[in-house]
Amino acid sequence: MTHSETRQKPNVLFILTDQQRYDALSCHGHIPVSTPNFDRIARQGVRFDHAVTTCPLCVPARQSLLTGQTVIQHGLFINDHTVDERTPTWGDVLRNAGYQTLSFGKSHGINQGFTVVDPPYGTYYDHQAGALPNRQDQLYDWTPAAWPHGRTVVTSEEPVERFFDVLVAEQVKKQMRDLSHSSEPWALHVGFFYPHPPYVLPKEFAELVDVDAIELPQFDRSELETKTVGQRNMYERFFDLPDQQKKQMIAGYWGCVAFVDYCVGLLIDELARLGMEEDTVVCLCSDHGEMNGEHGLYSKFSSAYDAEVRVPLVWKWPRHLPAGICDSSLVSLTDIMPTILDMTQEHCPETCSGISLLPRMRGQTDDEHRDFVTAVTGWHEYPDLRPYGHMIRTRTHKLVHYMNDTCELYDLEADPSERVNQWSNPDFKEMRDSLQTMLLNDIFYQTAHSRSSLL
């Protein structure tokens, strides 16, 4: 391929935040902070407001983002890093097609197909430790007993420029400046740490949210009688905390949402300044959500509520995609890889099970993108706090089948907050049977198309 042919390919700026809920964008609805940069990308492109992760945990979700495989298919159910290098990622495909592929910031070691640029993920701790020399033990002890400490906002006296996500953004900006002179197209994978805890923030972001104005999500404790043992145990971890501390934890999350929005703004401003907007696909998403007090829960990986499994997903590519569209199709994170490869006109490997969103974004099809999405949550070795379950979600219903624990069925139209478990309601028997059959058939399909069967 000649340079001129190669240059017609768009660049790809893939921006991944960590633990950002689907509704943590001010363009989605009212939240305690504003996110002008997320909103700007959405205004200039297509936003999917029903994008669902394959698993509400870093590594399983990130492997799905890179390979287009479900968790059953890629086999990484928890945060281990035994990736099968034979499974092609979209980075591998683009690199083989002549792209420069580079990974910046937090990747959790899931960066096959990309050259990792410093500072690698581990240096996050060095930077934050410098900002908070006396608070490390509390802040970086992520065992459940220590969670409330790491979730209370901590004001750092360090300037914004010292924070890991800003260092990452500055590095990406420099790289984009260098690449603007290159004849080769590029694909940058940018991993920001926030809004994942600990909630250490520079002063201007730490003080952004009025803690007293935070309203705790409504929750009736009797709801737990029909939920999993794991969820009840997780709830007890937080039940005794004073309301003020819970409000501080929630405020900390929103402060981090505003902070990561600021970091995203640094990138898209530079892209515009370099005049590369029309040559560059921007994809913004997150690996999973955060309970943030809903159902009395915090963190993730203990349920399959929408707060955990739905994520923001926005695409921007001026002159090639429509602007200001919000699409409520069900989308899986496995759909990212085929969409990027469709936009770059590269063949998507057979190992990928996702479906390209490009025809839908261009208005070339009216078909439902997906009838359902699936996800895996929890792990069989952690039944006390992380019950292991498989979820199937349609536009109207959600079923979660847990191993050796209470199962769940929600009518999402009548009960969008997922409070009333209809699993044992005889009126829902037909729906339950139907969803169980769909889920089982899909698990069979995924198992038959897992890495061991394909490679």
Ligand SMILES: [Ca+2]
């Ligand atoms: Ca994560």
